[in-house]
Amino acid sequence: MSQVSEERDERVEHTPQPEPADQPEPGGQPEPAKKDSRAGRNLPAAIGVGLVLGAAIIVSLLTVRFIFIGVIAIAIGVGTFEFAGVLKRVANIKVAMIPVLVGGQAMIWLAWPFGRAGALTAFVLTVLACLLWRLPGGADGYLRDISASVFASAYLPLFGAFAAMLVPPEDGVGRVLTFLIAVVASDTGGYIAGVLGGKHPMAPSISPKKSWEGFAGSMVAGIVAGILTISLMLHGHTWQGAVFGAAIVLTATLGDLVESLIKRDLGIKDMGTLLPGHGGIMDRLDSLLPSAVVSWLLLSAFVPA
Structure with missing residues (x-):
């Protein structure tokens, strides 16, 4: 028992000890720790970004309202890049980027003159293009990648096309x-x-x-x-x-x-870091x-x- 005790004491003696925390200067006050909001956001940054985005949307609507369709198209394009990038980086899932990006823009812009028919036609053609685009990659992960590509096409640009369809009336x-x-x-x-x-x-x-x-x-x-x-x-x-x-x-x-x-x-x-x-x-x-x-x-x- 004494040998075990001595070995334990030796390990404790040679174990690196944490550095003491910095002490405030005499008469000074310790610097308060920064706290996040209860919602987990940097609230001032979130409010500032929200006001800028809101102002951009209102200006587009009150000047030439069809500019708002361009705002939707840009947001969907950037969101597609973020989503596909995260899937590739984290899960090695390969979205058919070119068909989804091009087809996504077609869904949004064709929803302007042709409504639901334009958006749905572009969506179906995008799915077909994804099936073809992924063929050279072989069978390994084919269903996984196609499922992600179809989901990305529906979740982002197809849903976004309905926002674009609010503008023309x-x-x-x-x-x-x-x-x-x-x-x-x-x-x-x-x-x-x-x-x-x-x-x-x-x-x-x-x-x-x-x-x-x-x-x-x-x-x-x-x-x-x-x-x-x-x-x-x-x-x-x-x-x-x-x-x-x-x-x-x-x-x-x-x-x-x-x-x-x-x-x-x-x-x-988070899906990205573009918006503080x-x-x-x-x-x-x-x-x-x-x-x-x-x-x-x-x-x-x-x-x-």
């Missing part, structure tokens, strides 16, 4: 703003309610910071935004605005959870993309062009 500015304001209200209401009173996790295994209190805040803010925008900008009924707002909250939340699952599956925190305080473009498109589809469907039914 005479009241297109009001339709786009109704869609965007509802999504922003959902995000903002959920953030405030979650920070102030979030206690009950909504999906702890997917997104630990998302709470039922935050979801309730999103629902209240989204419904109010839907009622105001549809009533004032599109001259619809109050009940239509309430239904629209609630539906957008559901799709925005679904989009956020889906992207959280994708990132957890890949073992990453937000991550990448994909990290901002998560709630917008599925909401664009539902916005077009409901606004087409409630307020026909």
